[in-house]
Amino acid sequence: MGQHNLTVLTEFILMGLTRQPELQIPLFGVFLVIYVITVVGNLTMIILTKLDSHLHIPMYFFIRHLAFVDLGNSTVICPKMLANFVVDRNTISYYACVAQLAFFLKFIISELFILSAMAYVAICNPLLYYVIMSQRLCHVLVGILYLYSTFQALMFTIKIFTLTFCGSNVISHFYCDGVPLLPMLCSNAQEIELLIILFSAFNLISSLLIVLVSYMLILLAICQMHSAEGRRKAFSTCGSHLTVVVVFYGSLLFMYMQLSSTHFFDTDKMASVFYTLVIPMLNPLIYSLRNKKVKNAFYKLFKN
Structure with missing residues (x-):
């Protein structure tokens, strides 16, 4: 490949989701x-929570940012x-690959902690919700989450793309993403792999614990x-939320909490489809558009 990837390597070849030509057009559809x-679901949530005064409360502030990171991801x-x-x-330029990795990491890490912030504030402290969550505090909290995710995205992107790639430029x-890029590095891949596992463990486990504890408290409240x-409706809503949470965190844990030597990239692709494409589609339907306030805001917007 040459002495340094920044001057020699100009593009990568993406293996894609499948190698079977007959599946290309159906999968495209x-x-x-x-x-x-x-796009429609998340843009609708962003617009509704911005325009309707009845949705100018902390819960929908976080939902708007969840829609933003889902749309971005x-x-x-x-x-x-x-x-x-x-x-x-199926190619991607070197710098487009750099940008794609950086923005993907920023959005996916932001989503983890926005979900946990929503769970903790709206569920664990329902009585203090409107007292403690001022508009300024909401902006500060989300700002910290974005700064933290930006720091990690830049750290991993810079560490990977300042090293030398050798051998093939084909990404499986x-x-x-960082995981399929690691086997293509000539040196220091073990250090980056360890950092990915450590930071992934912290991000996933800390945010997941907050979410699970919150839903446990909800289930206890429903049982009472x-x-x-009322219990049936609450269980239905809670069940759909938990299903999305399990799929989202489960696919991320499967992808990032194992050594590169144990990865099977065909299986990794299937896991990645869920947290990059399926969950961003489901979130506005599960968290927002089933809500009565959101429906009323939607009808008012089109009526006007």
């Missing part, structure tokens, strides 16, 4: 529909993925409800 639903991955379904040579994935109809 499926993921185009997923992306359109993702999907947009970083999906358009390039869709383009590669219909071209003969459908987008630029006297109305059978």
Whole structure:
């Protein structure tokens, strides 16, 4: 490859989601529909929570930012993925790969802690919710989360792309991610791999614990409800939330909490589809659009 990847390497070849030509067009259609639903759903939540005064409360402030990071995460991955379904040579330029990795890490780490912030504030402290969560505190909290995710995204991106790549420039994935890039590095891959596992463990486990404890408290509260109809509706809502949480965290844990020597990239691709494409589509449906206040805001917006 030469002495240094910054001067010699100009592009990577992405293996894509599948090597079977007959599946390219059907998969293009499926993921185009997923992306359109993702864009419409998350943009709708951003617009509604911004325009409707009844949604200017802390819970919907966090939901707006969840919609923003979901939209960003999907947009970083999906358009390039869709383009590669219909071209003969599935390539991405060196600097586009750098940008894709950096923005993907920023959005996915932000989502972890926005979910945990929503769970802790809105569920663990329901009585103090409106007291402690001033508008200024909401902005400070989200600002800290974005700074933290930006720091990690830049740290890993700089560490990976200032090293030398050797051998093939083929990435065994459908987008630029740290895990499939590690086997392509000539040296110091073990150090970066250890950092990825350590930071992934902290990010995933700390945020997941907050979310799980919050839902345990919700389940206890539901069990104490006297109305059978109320319990049924609450269990239905809580069950859909928990399903999305389990799929989101489970696929991330599977991807980032194992050594590179144990990775099977075909399986990794399937896991990645969930947290990059499927979950960003489901979140606005599960967390927001089933909510009565959001529905009323939606009807008012189109009525006006």
